[in-house]
Amino acid sequence: MLCCTVWPLWGFLTAAIAWVSLHFTRRNLVKIVGVYTQPGYFYWLKVVAFYLLMKLRKYKDGRDSSKTRDHTKEELYNAGHGTKSKSTVEEMDKIQPLSEHFQAIDAIYFNGANDKGFQIISGMARRPHGVINGFIIFRVPEIGTLVTPKFPDTFLFGGSDEFYGAEGIRYEPVVPMKHWKLSYEGNLKLHGKEDDSKLYKVNLKAEWKSTLPYFDFDCMIPPWTMARAIAKETWSREYFQMLQAAHQTHYEQHGNLVGEIEVDGSKYKFNIPSMRDHSYAVKRDWKLLHRYMFHMFNLEDGRRFDIGIVSQPVTASQLELGYMYESDGSMYALESVDPPLYVYGENGVPPTDYSVHVKATNGKEYVVEVQVLETQEFFIGWEWEARIVERRCKFTVNGVEGYGISECHYRNTTGRPEKYSKADPDWVKTVKTI
Numbered sequence: 001m002l003c004c005t006v007w008p009l010w011g012f013l014t015a016a017i018a019w020v021s022l023h024f025t026r027r028n029l030v031k032i033v034g035v036y037t038q039p040g041y042f043y044w045l046k047v048v049a050f051y052l053l054m055k056l057r058k059y060k061d062g063r064d065s066s067k068t069r070d071h072t073k074e075e076l077y078n079a080g081h082g083t084k085s086k087s088t089v090e091e092m093d094k095i096q097p098l099s100e101h102f103q104a105i106d107a108i109y110f111n112g113a114n115d116k117g118f119q120i121i122s123g124m125a126r127r128p129h130g131v132i133n134g135f136i137i138f139r140v141p142e143i144g145t146l147v148t149p150k151f152p153d154t155f156l157f158g159g160s161d162e163f164y165g166a167e168g169i170r171y172e173p174v175v176p177m178k179h180w181k182l183s184y185e186g187n188l189k190l191h192g193k194e195d196d197s198k199l200y201k202v203n204l205k206a207e208w209k210s211t212l213p214y215f216d217f218d219c220m221i222p223p224w225t226m227a228r229a230i231a232k233e234t235w236s237r238e239y240f241q242m243l244q245a246a247h248q249t250h251y252e253q254h255g256n257l258v259g260e261i262e263v264d265g266s267k268y269k270f271n272i273p274s275m276r277d278h279s280y281a282v283k284r285d286w287k288l289l290h291r292y293m294f295h296m297f298n299l300e301d302g303r304r305f306d307i308g309i310v311s312q313p314v315t316a317s318q319l320e321l322g323y324m325y326e327s328d329g330s331m332y333a334l335e336s337v338d339p340p341l342y343v344y345g346e347n348g349v350p351p352t353d354y355s356v357h358v359k360a361t362n363g364k365e366y367v368v369e370v371q372v373l374e375t376q377e378f379f380i381g382w383e384w385e386a387r388i389v390e391r392r393c394k395f396t397v398n399g400v401e402g403y404g405i406s407e408c409h410y411r412n413t414t415g416r417p418e419k420y421s422k423a424d425p426d427w428v429k430t431v432k433t434i
Helices: 002-024 043-063 223-230 237-245 426-430
Strands: 105-113 119-126 131-140 144-147 155-157 169-175 179-190 199-209 249-263 266-281 291-299 304-312 316-325 331-338 353-360 365-380 386-397 400-411
Touching (some): 043 223, 105 291, 105 386, 119 169, 119 400, 131 169, 131 199, 131 249, 131 365, 144 365, 179 249, 199 266, 223 316, 249 304, 266 304, 266 400, 304 365, 316 353
Antiparallel strands (some): 105 119, 105 266, 105 400, 119 131, 131 144, 131 155, 144 179, 169 179, 179 199, 199 249, 249 266, 291 400, 304 316, 316 331, 331 353, 353 365, 386 400
């Protein structure tokens, strides 16, 4: 009987959303610095409409969890906004097939820092033709911060369908949502030196393990939080088409990275509280993003946080995101992140001493003080369209200290220098890349 009442309501609400979007929200809304859309006259009506839509999508997903959602085909990839991309963790936490799109994506990322001065930041994004957008940033207190030889360029070639990485890097899942293996054998260079020609022979072996729950951004962002972001934008048929076309499945999980790194014959053991993520979709177009700022860290009392704001104007010019773990491992989504993104670093220079206020679904509010200790910067894409600023930070939350990473993204338009592109394989000139 319930389904007989829900489906007419579903149809009515869908029609209502379309009617509101086409008749009342096409007006030019106010945008701060020409990017960040501010609430319009019908803002709260749109918030309620999209909130109900998300709740209904989540309800429908729960009743039909076995439905096929193929992330390699846009017409079958109806994930996000309350709907999961896959039915099981075994289907999610593995090497994913790439779509046929020239911007196809299957990407993983690890980061972390501890109170002893160790740091790791490493991403491996599988793209078509065996291309990897990949890098390693590893800090050994006795040596300094080591980075991959091509840094700040991030193109690696010779990737595989059997693991993440290339050119000596190999990352692979062992047990879904519980265990990964990371290894690298090759050279790294010291970051921050004018003459970075000296290479260090490195052998890295580590295991990432976790017993903590994962956070699936497809279906775990609080509906009211998502609705507040979407309702600010100008609605149209084209807008909702882009909302689906630009979507990427993304989930994250905290754990610990334990291992050993050997540098020119000297060995260093480490145990780093760490966050990892995994993204996959039909495509990833870095040019759609304006900015983002994330903070991922572990406190000395065992609590862990992931706090972010993303500006992708074609879908949401300001989306507040995140979650936190209590000391007992229980996980809670974040409902709000303040201040707005445009308050900090809109000029391209991220702040180095500031604070963030967040509210979680456990009913608690947290003031997060951030002190940046060290920064690295690199670029992603055939046109270097993404500029990434990674920062090792000290965090203080209501008096409790901890360490972790802040990552900032800026849209970049300088282009990829010829000194890097001229070293690409000859076949690159024969395939579609942009």
